[in-house]
Amino acid sequence: xxxxxxxxxxxxxxxxxxxxxxxxxxxxxxxxxxxxxxxxxxxxxxxxxxxxxxxxxxxxxxxxxxxxxxxxxxxxx
Numbered sequence: 001x002x003x004x005x006x007x008x009x010x011x012x013x014x015x016x017x018x019x020x021x022x023x024x025x026x027x028x029x030x031x032x033x034x035x036x037x038x039x040x041x042x043x044x045x046x047x048x049x050x051x052x053x054x055x056x057x058x059x060x061x062x063x064x065x066x067x068x069x070x071x072x073x074x075x076x077x
Contacts, residue, residue, distance in 0.1 A: 009017075036044070
C-alpha cells in the first residue's frame with residue numbers, strides 16, 4: 001500500500017510551483033504585447049475625448065427635443 005508521504009514534492013511546494021509558472025506565463029505574454037508609443041497614445045486619447053464630446057452633444061440635443069415634445073404633449077392634455 002502506497003503511503004501519501006511518499007511524494008517527493010509536498011503539496012505546498014506544488015502549489016508554489018504552479019503559482020510561479022502562472023506568473024512566468026503572464027510575464028511571457030506581456031513581453032509579446034506591442035505597446036503603443038506616446039504619439040499613438042495621444043492620438044487615440046484625443047479621438048476618444050472628441051467622440052465622447054460629440055456623442056454627449058448629440059444626446060443633449062435629443063434630450064432637449066424630447067423634453068420639448070413631452071412638454072407640448074402634456075400641455076395639450
